[in-house]
Amino acid sequence: MVLSCDGVRKxxxxxVVLDGLSLEVGEHExxxxxxxSGSGKSTLLxxxxxxxxxxxxxxxxxxxxxxxxxTDADLVRRKIGLVFQSYNLFPHMTVLDNITLAPVRVHxxxxxxxxxxxxEWLARVGLADKATSYPDRLSGGxxxxxxxxxxxxxxxxxxxxxxxxxxxxPELVGEVLTMIRDLKGDGMTMVLATxxxxxxxxxxxxxxxxxxxxxxxxxxPEQVLGDPVEARTRQFLARIIxxxxx
Amino acid sequence: MTPSTIQQDRIAYRRRQAIRSVLLAALxxxxxxxxxxxxxTGAPGWQRVRQSFLDPHIGREFLPTILQGLWLNxxxxxxxxxxxxxxxxxxxxxxxxxGPVFFPVRALATLYTYSFRxxxxxxxxxxxxFGIPGLRLQATPNVTVLGGAAIVITYGAYLAEVFRAGIExxxxxQIAAARSLGLSYRQAMRFVVLPQAVRRxxxxxxxxxxxxxxxxxxxxxxxxxxxIRAAQIGVAQTANFTPYVVAGVLFVLLAxxxxxxxxxxxxxAARRQNAGA
Numbered sequence: 001m002v003l004s005c006d007g008v009r010k011x012x013x014x015x016v017v018l019d020g021l022s023l024e025v026g027e028h029e030x031x032x033x034x035x036x037s038g039s040g041k042s043t044l045l046x047x048x049x050x051x052x053x054x055x056x057x058x059x060x061x062x063x064x065x066x067x068x069x070x071t072d073a074d075l076v077r078r079k080i081g082l083v084f085q086s087y088n089l090f091p092h093m094t095v096l097d098n099i100t101l102a103p104v105r106v107h108x109x110x111x112x113x114x115x116x117x118x119x120e121w122l123a124r125v126g127l128a129d130k131a132t133s134y135p136d137r138l139s140g141g142x143x144x145x146x147x148x149x150x151x152x153x154x155x156x157x158x159x160x161x162x163x164x165x166x167x168x169x170p171e172l173v174g175e176v177l178t179m180i181r182d183l184k185g186d187g188m189t190m191v192l193a194t195x196x197x198x199x200x201x202x203x204x205x206x207x208x209x210x211x212x213x214x215x216x217x218x219x220x221p222e223q224v225l226g227d228p229v230e231a232r233t234r235q236f237l238a239r240i241i242x243x244x245x246x
Numbered sequence: 247m248t249p250s251t252i253q254q255d256r257i258a259y260r261r262r263q264a265i266r267s268v269l270l271a272a273l274x275x276x277x278x279x280x281x282x283x284x285x286x287t288g289a290p291g292w293q294r295v296r297q298s299f300l301d302p303h304i305g306r307e308f309l310p311t312i313l314q315g316l317w318l319n320x321x322x323x324x325x326x327x328x329x330x331x332x333x334x335x336x337x338x339x340x341x342x343x344x345g346p347v348f349f350p351v352r353a354l355a356t357l358y359t360y361s362f363r364x365x366x367x368x369x370x371x372x373x374x375x376f377g378i379p380g381l382r383l384q385a386t387p388n389v390t391v392l393g394g395a396a397i398v399i400t401y402g403a404y405l406a407e408v409f410r411a412g413i414e415x416x417x418x419x420q421i422a423a424a425r426s427l428g429l430s431y432r433q434a435m436r437f438v439v440l441p442q443a444v445r446r447x448x449x450x451x452x453x454x455x456x457x458x459x460x461x462x463x464x465x466x467x468x469x470x471x472x473x474i475r476a477a478q479i480g481v482a483q484t485a486n487f488t489p490y491v492v493a494g495v496l497f498v499l500l501a502x503x504x505x506x507x508x509x510x511x512x513x514x515a516a517r518r519q520n521a522g523a
Binding site for chain 1: 424438
């Protein structure tokens with residue numbers, strides 16, 4: 001298992017956001033997290049990346065307990081990529097500098113080599129001409145693709161995608177989803193929180209429905225999205241269909 | 247392509263309006279200027295004031311010594327503002343350090359910004375320039391250096407707070423993004439937070455530097471002959487206030503470039519924000 005979460009609990013004051021959540025993700029597997037707002041999808045991703053500290057349970061990366069307080073969080077984060085809903089590119093740096101910052105400063109790779117790799121990636125995702133642009137000159141879809149490249153150049157073991165298309169105009173969603181589909185083709189292990197049910201069905205090997213801070217139901221996309229066992233999953237999907245999102 | 251008739255009408259109308267605006271502005275300026283001129287020169291004491299504040303002979307006589315003093319102000323301005331900016335940035339960063347080891351450092355930095363923002367600069371200059379030599383230590387620096395140190399320490403406290411405001415204005419998601427890439431807290435600060443923070447607070451920082459430039463004149467209280475001290479000597483010799491006016495005009499001239507840069511930087515920052523950056 002690349003990632004295994006066991007009995008993870010996370011509270012913010014009185015609010016219990018993750019309540020004994022368990023989830024396993026195998027090598028080359030793509031797991032889509034679905035569920036209502038506040039069901040804990042984003043919180044789980046932040047906990048896995050150690051940006052938030054869990055209150056109980058364990059999270060293992062390649063079998064190693066990363067929630068042990070003695071682990072070096074910086075070392076763990078080097079192996080996990082995280083892409084945010086709001087891109088969070090660094091506005092004072094060019095696209096190229098955004099991408100090469102971690103390879104050069106964290107992984108201590110030669111600047112020329114990091115630049116070459118960044119340019120290759122940009123060419124691959126169709127943004128070669130944007131290398132010297134600043135993020136505010138890019139569309140949302142372009143910014144999000146740069147953010148994904150920025151996470152990928154660290155060669156992560158695991159890529160976490162936190163509702164990466166939620167802030168995008170509908171006509172820009174496709175370009176980001178195409179990129180993620182390509183990554184699946186490359187064998188990247190991914191966990192993605194998403195509201196795009198159609199996309200989850202296409203790209204995910206497994207869909208996990210989060211409800212009240214734990215995984216209520218999980219399985220192949222056709223089963224969870226097409227013929228859910230749990231009543232709450234059915235309710236959730238009914239609301240999604242009502243909103244015209246499936 | 248020639249604009250349509252309706253657009254040509256609009257262009258002609260706007261041109262007429264523009265000419266009207268310029269004429270109106272010129273007229274109102276002339277009226278106000280005349281009014282002020284009549285009011286001041288017509289005042290009963292105008293002749294006396296002109297003699298004691300605007301005597302061209304005395305002004306010319308003391309201009310060289312005042313200029314010589316101003317050279318000291320200028321040098322102090324450059325050195326003090328650079329030192330104060332460095333000190334301010336350092337203290338602001340120290341205040342953001344986390345972890346129990348840094349508690350005393352944080353506490354000291356906080357105490358410093360609290361006390362020196364409250365303490366009048368004049369008192370700090372007196373304490374430094376007259377208090378420190380009183381300790382009779384070996385190799386006490388001269389009063390100019392001590393006075394400069396007083397200015398640096400006082401302004402460092404203000405600038406530290408400006409820098410801190412800038413650091414806090416950078417959204418936490420930027421730090422989260424940096425940390426998620428594996429950057430350490432220090433690296434996130436250095437490469438992501440500080441560059442954005444400094445850009446954002448550049449206008450207020452420069453504004454404080456303009457204020458510092460005036461206050462550099464206060465070291466005359468400690469003894470060194472700067473522009474104000476030189477003017478004071480002139481006033482004492484001639485019983486005429488013209489040297490003060492000369493020094494004042496020179497200070498304004500000295501400040502103009504810095505004020506200009508501040509306005510330019512502020513304008514540029516505002517434009518960038520409007521552009522949605």
